[in-house]
Amino acid sequence: MGKVERRPNFLVIVADDLGFSDISPYGSEIETPTLAKLAKEGIRMTNFHTASACSPTRSMLFSGTDNHIAGLGQMAEFMRNFGDYFKNKPGYEGYLNWRVAALSEILQDSGYHTIMSGKWHLGMTKEIAPCSRGFDKNFSLLPGASNHYNYEPQLDDGEFQAPCINTTGFWMEGEKILDRTADLPKHFYSTRTFTDKMIGFLENRTEEESQKPFFAYLPYTAPHWPLQAPRKIIEKYAGKYDDGPDDLTQKRLQRLKELGLVDEAVEHASPVGKLGKDWNEMSPEEKNISARKMEVFAAMVDQLDANVGRVIEHLESTGELDNTFVLFMSDNGAEGAALEALPLMGGKKTMGDIISKYYNNALENIGEPDSFVWYGARWACAATAPSRGFKGWVTEGGIRCPCVIRYPPFHAKPEAITDAFTTVMDILPTILDLAGVAHPGPQFRGREVVLPRGQSWVSHLASSDYKSTSVHKGDVHIHGWELFGMRAIREGKWKAVWIAQPRGKDEWELFNVETDPAEIHDLAQSQPGVLARLVQHWEQYYAETGMVQTPVVDRKIAIELNSQGIRYGVEVTDTKEDGDRVILATRDTNGSGICRFEARYVIGADGGRGLTDELGIKWEGERDIIDMVSAHFKAPLGARHPDPRNFITWFIDPLKGGSIRTGYLYHLGPYPVTTETEEWLFACAVNPENVQDFKTEDMIERIHDTLQVPNLDTNLISLSHWRVNSIVAEKYRSENGRIFLVGDAAHRIPPWGALGLNTGIQDAHNLVWKLGLAIRSNKLGRYNALLDTYETERRPIGLRVSQTSLHNLLSHALVMDRALGISTQNNTESNVKAMEEYFIPHSTEGKSRRQAVRNAQNILDTEFHALGAEIGWFYPNIDPETPITSSNHGGQLLPNGPYAEATYDGVTRVERIRDSGWRDADGMWANFKGHLAGILELNFTSVFGVLAAIYSAFSADIGLK
Ligand SMILES: Cc1cc2nc3c(=O)[nH]c(=O)nc-3n(C[C@H](O)[C@H](O)[C@H](O)COP(=O)(O)OP(=O)(O)OC[C@H]3O[C@@H](n4cnc5c(N)ncnc54)[C@H](O)[C@@H]3O)c2cc1C
Incomplete structure (x- = not known):
């Protein structure tokens, strides 16, 4: 130079x-x-x-x-x-x-x-x-x-x-x-x-x-x-x-x-x-x-x-x-x-x-x-x-x-x-x-x-x-x-x-x-x-740049797909049925921009925050079962994990009084895993005798204590408190028939079995093609009965999943903790003693504890293998296989009618799908498959559009007109 x-x-x-x-x-x-x-x-x-x-x-x-x-x-x-x-x-x-x-x-x-x-x-x-x-x-x-x-x-x-x-x-x-x-x-x-x-x-x-x-x-x-x-x-x-x-x-x-x-x-x-x-x-x-x-x-x-x-x-x-x-x-x-x-x-x-x-x-x-x-x-x-x-x-x-x-x-x-x-x-x-x-x-x-x-x-x-x-x-x-x-x-x-x-x-x-x-x-x-x-x-x-994963379903794509139907940052403040319309009041989440919308139908998917109560629809089931806290964090844990292939790892500390109190851990990604980038979720029940408002530092300490890794480099990304509910709305459709509840607005399911969101998505699938037909016809009367089938079909499923999940949740204490001899009713010494017995080799107590745990594991299989369980679900009201037939859905239904919570039949049978259809007043055959395409054509350009619209359905009108 x-x-x-x-x-x-x-x-x-x-x-x-x-x-x-x-x-x-x-x-x-x-x-x-x-x-x-x-x-x-x-x-x-x-x-x-x-x-x-x-x-x-x-x-x-x-x-x-x-x-x-x-x-x-x-x-x-x-x-x-x-x-x-x-x-x-x-x-x-x-x-x-x-x-x-x-x-x-x-x-x-x-x-x-x-x-x-x-x-x-x-x-x-x-x-x-x-x-x-x-x-x-x-x-x-x-x-x-x-x-x-x-x-x-x-x-x-x-x-x-x-x-x-x-x-x-x-x-x-x-x-x-x-x-x-x-x-x-x-x-x-x-x-x-x-x-x-x-x-x-x-x-x-x-x-x-x-x-x-x-x-x-x-x-x-x-x-x-x-x-x-x-x-x-x-x-x-x-x-x-x-x-x-x-x-x-x-x-x-x-x-x-x-x-x-x-x-x-x-x-x-x-x-x-x-x-x-x-x-x-x-x-x-x-x-x-x-x-x-x-x-x-x-x-x-x-x-x-x-x-x-x-x-x-x-x-x-x-x-x-x-x-x-x-x-x-x-x-x-x-x-x-x-x-x-x-x-x-x-x-x-x-x-x-x-x-x-x-x-x-x-x-x-x-x-x-x-x-x-x-x-x-x-x-x-x-x-x-x-x-x-x-x-x-x-x-x-x-x-x-x-x-x-x-x-x-x-x-x-x-x-x-x-x-x-x-x-x-x-x-x-x-x-x-x-x-x-x-x-x-x-x-x-x-x-x-x-x-x-x-x-x-x-x-x-x-x-x-x-x-x-x-x-x-x-x-x-x-x-x-x-x-x-x-x-x-x-x-x-x-x-x-x-x-x-x-x-x-x-x-x-x-x-x-x-x-x-x-x-x-x-x-x-x-x-x-x-x-x-x-x-x-x-x-x-x-890892080097400290990047945060960007949500990939971004607003830009959503807007490209359905620019008129999706609105962000809008809160519904009031929902009223008025004749053949639903009137919605909305405002921007910052409090400004108050608007009024008229919709022919509304899909309420507010996660059970308020609409269900507003409509005067009661919840059935058990509420506030457990007070939980969960933490999303980054930490190099994979190398210390005895088997990092596990999706969920449960911890049972006799000093904390059982599995849910001690907590569970699961890996969140990103994949493939490296020590610098691993993200995890840890959740545990808040001890009712010592209700604690976990702040960042308390939670990090709690994680370290449970995992027994005191110096773990832990970067807490978020912390949330939530309550376990097992409740299902008594009705999925409003009095005037124009508002439908889906997802957590219809059922709050304990996340023991991981089927809450799945159930919600399936609600939406069941509903949208029916709504599509009703909207096209412009005559509620003609498709009213079809719209009613949303509730008759989906509500039993909501009930079933909430009961199964509650069963799974309770089994942790009733089955696994009991097998280990641990209970919140016992004092600490007896819990510790029971746990120690498990580890005593060649002793009668040890052998019997270990056998009990193996048995408990089999029972908890309904939870641990719940993935895919919904393949066997069926709609009893349109089911050709009545409870009196010999199979009772592979044993899923007890002889007198109710569900056997811990049993499912993982078989999709042709007749179940075949009969999931509907014949309208003119004898026209309609079913999900035939009409999903129609809905997409009508309102959205992709399935993403449907889901986004459903989940933002509370943003009024959703374009389904
Ligand atoms: C710890 C935990 C783990 C879970 N794990 C699983 C799992 O592995 N698999 C699974 O399938 N499910 C799981 N679930 C359940 C699942 O998260 C829920 O079932 C699902 O998120 C419900 O979806 P939703 O769209 O109905 O409601 P939400 O996800 O709650 O969405 C409702 C939306 O509506 C918005 N809203 C509320 N009120 C208004 C209003 N007035 N105006 C405008 N918008 C409003 C909210 O801000 C929110 O964005 C888990 C739940 C928990 C707590």
Whole structure:
């Protein structure tokens, strides 16, 4: 590297949602002469990786470490959809946390003048805004997006208030919160205004500031939605996209290959996401609208380039450019999501609601301040080709981004290209390396901070041959990604990807991304050894980053599947039957947004919280049988477990008075198990003589005490108190017949046999096809009798399962504890003595205790082997095999009718299914199989939709109309 007289300046420019081929040095037709010049004089990276979404990438840029460590383990906007799930989890603060030293802080302390103009998205309040994280001067948009012309009427409209965003304002300058309507420039356009401010900061440096080198951070909001640009720039691109996204894909790919950025032999992935119509199926008007969106997108990128050009020209004019390390990057892949159902402002109001009230998306208005459009999956996939996916995906389409560097001391050959694997975490170590500053960790500004995981690029970029040097140890570098439940792990050319259905396979796929960057050819079957190694890497990555498993059935998918039918964060406050309607009152869980809904039918699935009582339906059975406490925790227990294959392990401590009092343990995953990642559940009864309100510390002590491992490294994830009930609602259908109870709203089952949820799901299966028929017919009378069969069929099953589970529960004390000679009625000494007898070899007492335990084990088999028990369930009221026949369902029914709790007949008989049908008034045959498809067609796009709707059925109307 050439000799540098003065410490270098840094200019880091971030584009928002810019795809891999959206700028001309990466094959785009969009006019980007500034970036083309920077690339010509500098270096392009073909293998630069970010996180799959915006704020996680920014946290990695500023910390040099993984987003799960730096505070953006998930996007804050995503986490608030999951209630307390991520609460108090280190790495999931939702802002750049204090465990990291921010690049701007380190440089500020090292004599740099630090300035920023643009989008922050790493903290919404002043204490965590740029002014508090190392910037001497800043002009900042705090959240992740805004209207590019500052036209935001919804922000001043109570109907769309965003109570879940904890902020005092969206804009800041220095330490001042700006008033969006009064303080922003009159002729605001995001890209131009951010540039004006940045040039202003550079121009107006004081004498003292000018003596310092600078760190300038310029994160634009373009070309993030809403797509908006000056009209005359949009006109430049008129007609350029009339052949549609597939044509653009081909042209871009051709150009990428000509430029040497993609190998000739590479195949490209098919588009993914919510694709809508194929270009050839669109009407001329639909094509015009779609092409216009892309024209506006192009104009935004065009303007972004022009404004980068203004900053570069300024630096050239002051003679500072050649001593400035200029880096231009995108923060993730192009944005291909469908956004109409996105709850932009929190609560239940969606972007679609806002648009219909305030925006005009007519063709001639698209791109104007009062239009609000995005361009969708097909155009995004054209921009990420040849890769698969787009923003939000951990496939290359979401994480491989353009990165251009210009820094003359590297003496790169003109138009240099490096294919070395790099990540956004490397930028901090690279900048510190160039600035001659050591990372300050582990102590910084009075707090403990982590060290970077990224590596400096300096020796690689300063080398004369980019083919023979690398950044991340050649073939063996290991990097992971995880967001929104998608996982990926990479080791050199190998990449394993796990994506939940319906987007992925619900299992690990394996790709050679060097030859197959499109991730098309799954090698999981042919390379099992490689896959196993990568999965081990994943487990290590999971452990090292302190990751929390993201619920994979995420809100985004649910909304994609049933955008109108599913509403989150809504609480039903009142339910009334009124003639042929049910009237529901709801409010947002934060107390606002009170609404009233009318539904023809309601499926009440509130877990027995209140609806059953509200309907005046009584519960039958035993309540509050035991007071329990359970803990979900992480601990390296597998290696100490005598048989880790056990699903549930019971402990019986004579000092605690029996099995349920002592507790049980079961393994929760994640699989495969490693000592660093194991998660467990421990539960025990609260001692009624010494009722204890277990807090975290008490529970950890209790776990250690039961397991007899006093120094176990235990990380308690959650703690809950619950009561065991064995109760069944007297009726499953309301008085007027319009409300149905399912799941725990109909039966609360002791979890001894693990059939509570199974029973609930089967309730739902039984009900939905019947409701589907009733709704289609529009005449309650005609299908009333069919709807009645829901209760007559399912209630006996609810009763049966609750009785069997209660039987199982009681058997622990009655059978197993008794076999051991332990009882809560005995004193401690006699319990201890009985337990000791069990272990005395060759003694009569020992032998008989051991035999008694073996017998008890057989009896408890109904619980321990309950899995699959429901295969033998049958509906007695429609059962051809009456109790008087000889088999009595393999002995499941006693001769006089009731169930034999400890017996089941694990056989599914044809006649049981055959007769589970119904003939309507016209003699039409109807059954579950024939009509589930109909329901799906009517209301949902997948079985997930049915379940989600059922479980959120309390959110009114559920779309079944
Ligand atoms: C320790 C334990 C272990 C278990 N293990 C198993 C097992 O291994 N296998 C098994 O099959 N079952 C098991 N169960 C039982 C199972 O968890 C329940 O049967 C099941 O969760 C019930 O599902 P549900 O949808 O009916 O109710 P819930 O899961 O309770 O869901 C009801 C939902 O409705 C919401 N809600 C309530 N009131 C309102 C309102 N007014 N407005 C809007 N929303 C509302 C709630 O917030 C909740 O999200 C276990 C239970 C326990 C306690």
